[in-house]
Amino acid sequence: MIKCIIVGYGFLGKRLARELAAGKIAGVKLAGIASSKGYIYRADGLAHEDLPERIDRARGFEEAPASEMIRRELADLLVELTPTNIESGEPGLSHIRQALEEGMDVVTANKGPIALAFEELSSLAEERGSLLLYEATVGGGIPLISLQKRCLMADELLSLRGILNGTTNYILSRMHFEEMTFELALREAQMLGIAERDPTLDLEGVDTALKLLILANSLMGLRKKLSEVKIRGITKVTSEAIAAAKESGMTIKLIGVVGENGLSVAPRLIRLNDPLCVHGTLNAVNFNHRILGNLTIIGEGAGESTVSALLNDIYEVVRARSRRL
Ligand SMILES: NC(=O)c1ccc[n+]([C@@H]2O[C@H](COP(=O)([O-])OP(=O)(O)OC[C@H]3O[C@@H](n4cnc5c(N)ncnc54)[C@H](OP(=O)(O)O)[C@@H]3O)[C@@H](O)[C@H]2O)c1
Known part of the structure; x- marks a missing residue:
């Protein structure tokens, strides 16, 4: 039985905990959950009824950092779900580093550590014979990373383009179809909970x-840093620019590109009939392979769907461990 701990018991952590405590993945037992306040740990596993709304009010609550629970003798698998920090990657980076050093497997949705320290963490995982899986960091539940790593590893990924942020895509879609101003579409997105109260990272293209x-870095073997990505967000996209694009069968989308000219994020004109041109909160990625040619994959890029990616990564850990035995 694989003992799993979840560090970060918020939107995703709670939903994943419910799935695991309900025994949705055979061979995996949920042994601990942690928030910023502390943790609860039970070696024989947490049942559905043991899952609290707030950890600090639960029976067995330990007011101590999660790092106390990230130990090989207590758990085999860490699921790291603390907030994304783009400056230092913390606290997720230290949690993941500690787990890998302990020889634990790691599954995460936290973009910070994977974007900022991919090389270090993947080398550490390889050195310790551990798995580091991060499907949920990009495109919510859309299996982008496993698609490339499992189904297309023999082909060569030459370039890719993607709409990777649901918040900005929602705003641009409302500007296009409802002819809203940027400000109004943003306010609506905030009221619906699609945009965060501080949406800067989304709007500025950093997400x-x-x-x-x-x-x-993970699919094309590049070793790029955030400072090497040319980034322009959508805050200066005007209703007039969208209307002009619309007149010629086009629209404006925030598109990230990895290609011959490096990595860039910017609002770009796109034909309405381009398969990449999805609307609302949808995400889409277009892969361009040497032999396969173009492949576009579309889906919900955040929210509850992300739990699907986390569960699949956990399932992959179960499969890998059974092969190791
Ligand atoms: N939500 C999505 O749709 C989605 C999709 C893809 C990726 N992600 C990424 O997945 C991660 C989790 O997202 P979320 O929406 O579940 O976040 P969230 O609701 O904000 O939850 C974050 C959790 O992390 C805990 N935490 C903060 N600092 C901690 C520390 N030092 N030690 C232990 N726990 C700590 C928080 O504890 P307190 O409650 O005590 O503050 C909270 O329980 C983020 O990195 C996010 O970017 C989210």
């Missing part, structure tokens, strides 16, 4: 850049 970086 897209982090995801692009993860795809470029």
